[in-house]
Amino acid sequence: MSELWTEWGDWVVILLRCVFSVAFVMQIVPLLIWGERKGAAYIQDRPGPNRAPIDIPNPLDIPRLLGDVLAARPLVFKPIVSLRAAGLIHTLTDVVKLAFKEDITPDHVEKFYWFIAPVIAMSIALCTFAVVPFGDTFLGHQLKVSDMDGGLLFVLAMTSLGVYGIMLAGWSSNNKFSLLGGLRASAQMVSYELAMGLSAVVVFLSAGSVSLSRIAEVQGQPLSLFGVVEIPALNWNVFSPFGFLAFVLFWVAAFAETNRTPFDLPEGEAELVGGYHTEYSSFRFALFFMAEYANMIVASSVTATLFFGGYNVPLLSPATIREHADLLLGVLGLGAVPAFLTFAVVAWKRQGRPFYSVIPKDDPRQNEPKFFTAVWLGAAGAHGALGVVGFMGGLAALSAWAEMPELGGDLMAVILGITALAVKVLIGCWIMIWVRWTVPRFRYDQLMNLGWKVMLPLALGNVFAAAGWIVLRHELFGPAGGS
Amino acid sequence: MTESVLFYLFSLLAVVSGASVILQRSTIASALSLVVCFFALAADYVMLDAHFVAVVQVLVYAGAIMVLFIFVIMLLNIREPGATPVGTLSNRGIIGLMAAALLGVALIAGLDGLVHTPVTAINVDLQGGQPAYGTIAAMGEELFRGNYLLPFEAVSLLLTVSMVGAVVLAKREV
Numbered sequence: 001m002s003e004l005w006t007e008w009g010d011w012v013v014i015l016l017r018c019v020f021s022v023a024f025v026m027q028i029v030p031l032l033i034w035g036e037r038k039g040a041a042y043i044q045d046r047p048g049p050n051r052a053p054i055d056i057p058n059p060l061d062i063p064r065l066l067g068d069v070l071a072a073r074p075l076v077f078k079p080i081v082s083l084r085a086a087g088l089i090h091t092l093t094d095v096v097k098l099a100f101k102e103d104i105t106p107d108h109v110e111k112f113y114w115f116i117a118p119v120i121a122m123s124i125a126l127c128t129f130a131v132v133p134f135g136d137t138f139l140g141h142q143l144k145v146s147d148m149d150g151g152l153l154f155v156l157a158m159t160s161l162g163v164y165g166i167m168l169a170g171w172s173s174n175n176k177f178s179l180l181g182g183l184r185a186s187a188q189m190v191s192y193e194l195a196m197g198l199s200a201v202v203v204f205l206s207a208g209s210v211s212l213s214r215i216a217e218v219q220g221q222p223l224s225l226f227g228v229v230e231i232p233a234l235n236w237n238v239f240s241p242f243g244f245l246a247f248v249l250f251w252v253a254a255f256a257e258t259n260r261t262p263f264d265l266p267e268g269e270a271e272l273v274g275g276y277h278t279e280y281s282s283f284r285f286a287l288f289f290m291a292e293y294a295n296m297i298v299a300s301s302v303t304a305t306l307f308f309g310g311y312n313v314p315l316l317s318p319a320t321i322r323e324h325a326d327l328l329l330g331v332l333g334l335g336a337v338p339a340f341l342t343f344a345v346v347a348w349k350r351q352g353r354p355f356y357s358v359i360p361k362d363d364p365r366q367n368e369p370k371f372f373t374a375v376w377l378g379a380a381g382a383h384g385a386l387g388v389v390g391f392m393g394g395l396a397a398l399s400a401w402a403e404m405p406e407l408g409g410d411l412m413a414v415i416l417g418i419t420a421l422a423v424k425v426l427i428g429c430w431i432m433i434w435v436r437w438t439v440p441r442f443r444y445d446q447l448m449n450l451g452w453k454v455m456l457p458l459a460l461g462n463v464f465a466a467a468g469w470i471v472l473r474h475e476l477f478g479p480a481g482g483s
Numbered sequence: 484m485t486e487s488v489l490f491y492l493f494s495l496l497a498v499v500s501g502a503s504v505i506l507q508r509s510t511i512a513s514a515l516s517l518v519v520c521f522f523a524l525a526a527d528y529v530m531l532d533a534h535f536v537a538v539v540q541v542l543v544y545a546g547a548i549m550v551l552f553i554f555v556i557m558l559l560n561i562r563e564p565g566a567t568p569v570g571t572l573s574n575r576g577i578i579g580l581m582a583a584a585l586l587g588v589a590l591i592a593g594l595d596g597l598v599h600t601p602v603t604a605i606n607v608d609l610q611g612g613q614p615a616y617g618t619i620a621a622m623g624e625e626l627f628r629g630n631y632l633l634p635f636e637a638v639s640l641l642l643t644v645s646m647v648g649a650v651v652l653a654k655r656e657v
Contacts, residue, residue, distance in 0.1 A: 113511070113515075150534045150535065150537070150538035150619075153535070153538040153539070153542060153619075154538055156542055156546075157538050157541040157542040157545075157546055158541075160541075160542055160545075160546025160547060160550070161541065161545060161546055163546075163550055164518070164550075164553075167550070167553060167554075167557065168515075170557075171511065171553075171557045179557060182557065183554065183557060183558060186550050186553070186554050187554065189550075190547055190550055190551065193546070193547070210619060
């Protein structure tokens with residue numbers, strides 16, 4: 001009986017890991033769509049997502065409105081506040097639009113391949129995250145979906161499969177623009193895969209493994225500055241000269257693999273209408289759209305894990321976090337209160353923006369800043385009053401109840417680890433958005449020259465130089481970890 | 484238990500997609516069946532603890548070589564299937580069958596030899612602190628320090644020669 005339970009328990013743990021890693025990627029996607037719009041608006045000085053609101057009715061009207069809902073009458077009310085929430089509502093309306101638009105299947109497409117292409121694109125993008133660790137261990141369980149020996153090679157294999165979605169979409173759409181988009185995508189991705197794989201070899205050499213867990217673990221060790229100062233948990237690969245060059249090459253190749261500007265030739269709208277997804281509408285288009293963002297998230301999380309320590313928090317090694325979990329909880333809990341108060345002040349000050357003097361005085365949008373000030377003040381109050389004490393007491397009670405003294409420390413390490421990874425991923429994604437709205441697209445020959453004549457030789461040379469340095473250091477100073 | 488069920492499922496998928504490669508009439512369907520076949524084989528390799536071979540199978544065959552195949556098919560835009568009737572044996576078919584039979588005999592003979600070898604002889608010693616069989620470390624030891632250094636270098640030289648040859652042949656036209 002207990003054996004059976006253990007086996008079922010294993011399945012549950014595996015399932016939870018899968019759900020988490022898919023959820024991690026899918027939760028960031030809407031945030032990125034919003035970030036892309038805001039980024040475009042700020043960088044190119046054009047209107048951002050500033051329309052779609054949610055109207056909040058006066059609480060006194062709610063009984064009448066409930067009656068209207070039950071009687072299926074149209075809802076008519078004067079809102080007391082109209083929330084645009086910095087444009088976040090736009091993402092919501094986007095989803096509604098994409099889900100309810102007419103799903104057109106043109107007559108001339110190759111049906112089977114046309115249907116599976118977006119599914120392939122999306123599922124491959126989600127699979128790739130399987131080997132990225134989002135923490136070291138939690139109660140003895142590894143924190144990633146699969147602990148296969150392949151590690152980063154699995155990521156490279158999966159990204160190389162991702163091209164099938166785009167190729168099949170382009171080919172099965174049966175028109176010359178889509179076909180050209182698909183051909184461009186396949187040529188581009190095959191070309192940049194080599195540079196991507198070779199630049200990662202430097203990281204393999206310094207960690208002595210291709211497993212992303214091992215690579216992240218090595219980067220959690222202290223960074224030694226000429227043997228004089230030791231900075232804890234900052235042995236990131238990007239701080240070594242070979243690692244830095246490898247990072248630049250890997251990051252450029254990641255842009256090419258995700259088809260982001262300046263490498264977005266497969267969908268170059270000036271030449272190819274919409275490229276490989278010209279014929280797609282409604283949710284099939286949404287799948288391609290989400291796959292692009294999922295690929296961005298996976299590319300940045302792999303880059304973060306390879307070069308920026310992955311789940312490691314700078315200056316706090318996992319051991320330190322476990323040891324001082326209570327102290328950290330206190331600092332973070334108390335630190336949140338001033339942060340929330342600052343947000344409240346910022347929200348209050350937004351009343352002075354020219355927008356609010358342009359719209360009519362009785363416009364429900366006038367109340368937006370006040371509403372958010374109240375929200376942040378409430379958050380600060382709730383957090384200050386019961387948050388810190390409640391969290392700390394709750395954590396201690398939970399550890400005692402489960403008879404697991406290490407639970408609190410592990411929980412803290414996991415939460416901080418996931419947060420650190422998420423912050424690094426978001427910074428990476430923001431750089432991708434920033435680049436997209438700043439630089440123009442490559443010409444095709446420039447793209448091929450950069451891939452084959454610049455990046456490939458640089459990556460190869462980097463591998464040889466790094467390998468030579470590691471051997472030389474071994475000869476001079478004897479065996480030592482890190483790089 | 485679960486692993487053996489999955490192993491046979493993926494083996495079945497490999498056989499079915501392998502058959503589909505030669506039975507499909509449309510070129511692109513054949514090529515994609517081959518991709519599925521490679522994928523199923525990679526899954527089988529994982530079940531056999533050969534993670535490295537599995538990943539390289541997907542990375543090189545499914546991810547690079549087949550992409551180029553499909554690239555060419557798409558570029559030439561071969562949509563109409565050829566008019567070869569299925570069911571009649573041409574000369575080529577007979578030669579193909581003979582080649583397949585020869586390969587089968589060779590495989591069975593090879594497997595027969597393997598079955599009678601004690602497992603420890605194929606497997607790297609698991610207890611002696613050696614890297615486990617099928618991992619990247621074990622593959623590296625075998626290829627660069629073990630018995631296969633000369634064949635490995637010879638093959639890489641051969642590949643370089645063929646690449647240079649291809650470039651020379653293609654450049655002559657321009």
